[in-house]
Amino acid sequence: MYSFTEENYLKAIYKLSDNDGNGVSTNSIAENMETKAASVTDMIKKLSDKKLLKYEKYKGVNLTQKGKDVALQTIRKHRIWEVFLHEKLKFGWEEVHEVAEQLEHIQSELLINKLDEFLGYPTHDPHGDPIPGENGEFHSNAFVSLDTVEANKKVILSGVINHSVPFLQHLKKIDLTLGQKLMVIEINEYDRSLKLVLNGKIEIFISNEVAKNILVK
């Protein structure tokens, strides 16, 4: 239906959209996709011809409903594959993204639906990001950032904001993985670094920078 490249553009534009009506700029797309602005202009024209987005010269772009649908289905496939890689094939959460970037472009409705069923209809990927449904609907997750949690309240690590490989590797090393039960037991006044207790036993310290990038519920 749509090419590998078209799907990647739509996904990038979707993620860059604020839904405030302000068009996504050519440069921001180019930066996000690690390509040049001239290439983006070319592709934008093509996607506009296909009614996947609205484009006015020099004004940036906004996805149409059709464009959003394609983006959401691609994100859905990406995240379902990530669950498969993590849960079934035991990939680390820092390893799943790269492979899922390829798998998300496999064309087969049947495949993704059967995979979804095989995995028990997961609602979140291994980074805690919600998986859109077949019709693009999100069950919003209402997670909060760990640096806003009050002391002595039990929470569960449910997602991350920073998805970078080094960050994910760091968290894994200090046993902060998805589903981890934890409690903030001390908030340092000076730098807002935190002392946590994991599983009611081990105590660890994390910086505010790290805490800001962890989501809990």
Place this chain on the structure above:
Amino acid sequence: MYSFTEENYLKAIYKLSDNDGNGVSTNSIAENMETKAASVTDMIKKLSDKKLLKYEKYKGVNLTQKGKDVALQTIRKHRIWEVFLHEKLKFGWEEVHEVAEQLEHIQSELLINKLDEFLGYPTHDPHGDPIPGENGEFHSNAFVSLDTVEANKKVILSGVINHSVPFLQHLKKIDLTLGQKLMVIEINEYDRSLKLVLNGKIEIFISNEVAKNILVK
């Protein structure tokens, strides 16, 4: 490493090779890949430059060891994915090929090895074709065609020669699927059609044409 298209050419040439030193003809490749001879010539030159095959004008091509390795790894990936689709996602054996044609091109050594482990190191795909190992080695399967089996000998359906969707659908409809235990109980002298008994219970008739395309052990 190699493009989608390059892998497909190498796979097709591998399958068309007799290993008798006779080059594979341009036309046979074109026919097999449903493309034009001129396109094949272009691609052949490219693959020859990359030392994946030996090419002399008007003499056809032969894969080098390097070319065979790439072809075998692609076939390995294809067949492992077919097992996954059939065993885990419950695709019919007539449905797996098309999707595996896409999945075989995903680039990740780690992925295919972890998938192989997840599936318990299968030796054959859902059509009974052997799965090459990591180093391209085959455990040859020594199956025989059902039309050569003597009467009253218990055998197990272990593969097919004809891989077409209609043929596979037909077999499934009459309960002839991989692993089915059966016995030839009557061989018609006139047209060499067969009467079979399945699981020691149900009796069915099949034509010689069908029998020739079924492999048993």
Place this chain on the structure above:
DNA sequence: TATTATTTTTAGACAAATCTAAATTTATAT
């Protein structure tokens, strides 16, 4: 507001893979 600076677009070129039509080579048949 006039002048820079930045962003975006256009123009033209390139690489990959394909095609058609024509030319060339090899095979076949009288």
Place this chain on the structure above:
DNA sequence: ATATAAATTTAGATTTGTCTAAAAATAATA
């Protein structure tokens, strides 16, 4: 052995996605 047929290659064009360099539009600043 010569003519015809079949297979293969070349030449030139096309599509998709990309790029650089230059031009045009918009934004920022003095």
